[in-house]
Amino acid sequence: MPSNKAAYLLAAKSPFEFHPAPLTQPKPHQLLIRTRAIALNPIDAKVHRLAFFPLTYPVILGQDVAGEVVEIGPDVSRFKVGERVFGLAAGSYDEPEQKAFQEFVVLREDLAARVPEGMSWERAVVLPLGVCTATAGLFLEQHLGLKLPVIEVGTGRRERERERERETVLVWGGAGSVGGNAVQLATKAGYEVLSTCSPGNFEIVRGLGAREVFDYLSPTVVQDIVSALQRKRIAGILDAVGGAEAWKFCVEILKGVEGRKYIATVLPTSSFAPSHDDGIEIEQVQALSIKDTDVGKHVWEFLGKALEEGKYETAPEPLVAGRGLESLGKAVDVMWEGVSARKVVVVLD
Numbered sequence: 001m002p003s004n005k006a007a008y009l010l011a012a013k014s015p016f017e018f019h020p021a022p023l024t025q026p027k028p029h030q031l032l033i034r035t036r037a038i039a040l041n042p043i044d045a046k047v048h049r050l051a052f053f054p055l056t057y058p059v060i061l062g063q064d065v066a067g068e069v070v071e072i073g074p075d076v077s078r079f080k081v082g083e084r085v086f087g088l089a090a091g092s093y094d095e096p097e098q099k100a101f102q103e104f105v106v107l108r109e110d111l112a113a114r115v116p117e118g119m120s121w122e123r124a125v126v127l128p129l130g131v132c133t134a135t136a137g138l139f140l141e142q143h144l145g146l147k148l149p150v151i152e153v154g155t156g157r158r159e160r161e162r163e164r165e166r167e168t169v170l171v172w173g174g175a176g177s178v179g180g181n182a183v184q185l186a187t188k189a190g191y192e193v194l195s196t197c198s199p200g201n202f203e204i205v206r207g208l209g210a211r212e213v214f215d216y217l218s219p220t221v222v223q224d225i226v227s228a229l230q231r232k233r234i235a236g237i238l239d240a241v242g243g244a245e246a247w248k249f250c251v252e253i254l255k256g257v258e259g260r261k262y263i264a265t266v267l268p269t270s271s272f273a274p275s276h277d278d279g280i281e282i283e284q285v286q287a288l289s290i291k292d293t294d295v296g297k298h299v300w301e302f303l304g305k306a307l308e309e310g311k312y313e314t315a316p317e318p319l320v321a322g323r324g325l326e327s328l329g330k331a332v333d334v335m336w337e338g339v340s341a342r343k344v345v346v347v348l349d
């Protein structure tokens with residue numbers, strides 16, 4: 001049996017330390033993978049640098065991982081030993097075997113998909129948390145509850161008819177990890193998508209499927225989006241940025257348009273007090289709430305097939321910050337300095 005090694009935080013705000021870690025056997029519907037690439041998410045940097053919430057140390061961080069299946073647990077039906085997969089390391093901080101910053105990781109079968117032949121580890125690994133968070137906000141009944149994404153075959157009269165009656169989704173922040181996946185998933189579900197990002201990322205976000213893209217720093221961004229939504233019906237907003245400024249803009253937009261007055265947002269809304277007279281609801285999305293749901297299973301199966309057929313983009317573009325677990329500290333530094341439309345990745349040989 002091989003040995004495992006993990007990047008540990010032994011105390012709040014301490015640097016990573018690299019120590020042997022248990023190698024856990026997968027339980028029913030779980031896979032054990034040998035890690036080949038890890039992607040970083042803002043939460044990893046917030047926990048590492050700010051000790052964002054209280055934790056019992058030592059902890060292992062990380063949610064996005066790709067690698068080869070080395071063992072399958074009982075009742076696994078979708079994957080075989082030796083296959084290349086990527087998925088969400090979906091454990092809480094007291095389930096360290098299901099965290100990404102280590103050489104062997106336990107994944108759930110329902111939150112994993114195959115890496116298509118010819119696709120690099122670093123491309124596939126950018127997807128998991130962005131996909132899960134976008135899925136929770138767009139498709140879970142308690143949030144926007146939209147129709148699910150499907151793989152389109154051809155276009156024609158039916159497509160044009162759907163075009164006429166379809167609703168619009170606004171994705172606030174379409175160049176990021178959550179936002180880019182939300183743009184793609186809502187488009188694949190048949191909605192028209194409008195989005196915002198920096199002007200330098202307009203082409204990227206259009207390429208993911210957005211019909212129109214707006215600069216969130218423009219002084220007329222609210223008016224411009226409200227104008228674009230006239231004679232249309234909004235199915236709601238997926239806010240992939242969060243915070244007072246984003247919420248203020250999203251609320252102003254919903255006041256001026258017809259349709260569902262709901263904002264699914266990525267950040268906690270405790271600091272936000274919407275006026276109840278305008279009927280606008282705002283709620284935080286939790287990526288992990290798609291665990292054990294039909295919605296989660298559907299989207300991950302869709303994702304595997306869509307990637308296989310070349311009908312889903314791996315966005316944001318990976319930015320490889322180093323090789324080996326020991327590069328994770330540097331990778332956090334790169335993300336902390338700020339990236340735009342890039343996902344910081346570490347590759348393991």
Ligand SMILES: NC(=O)c1ccc[n+]([C@@H]2O[C@H](COP(=O)([O-])OP(=O)(O)OC[C@H]3O[C@@H](n4cnc5c(N)ncnc54)[C@H](OP(=O)(O)O)[C@@H]3O)[C@@H](O)[C@H]2O)c1
Nearest residue numbers: 042133173175176177178197198216266285286287340341
């Ligand atoms: N609740 C959950 O389960 C959950 C899960 C995942 C992530 N999150 C949170 O969601 C947020 C986004 O995560 P991510 O991984 O998608 O981050 P990301 O890839 O870094 O994307 C963030 C995007 O926000 C845009 N942005 C930055 N400042 C903005 C502003 N003032 N107004 C409008 N847009 C702005 C940027 O667009 P440009 O580059 O075009 O400027 C950037 O692409 C983070 O706070 C993260 O912690 C929550």
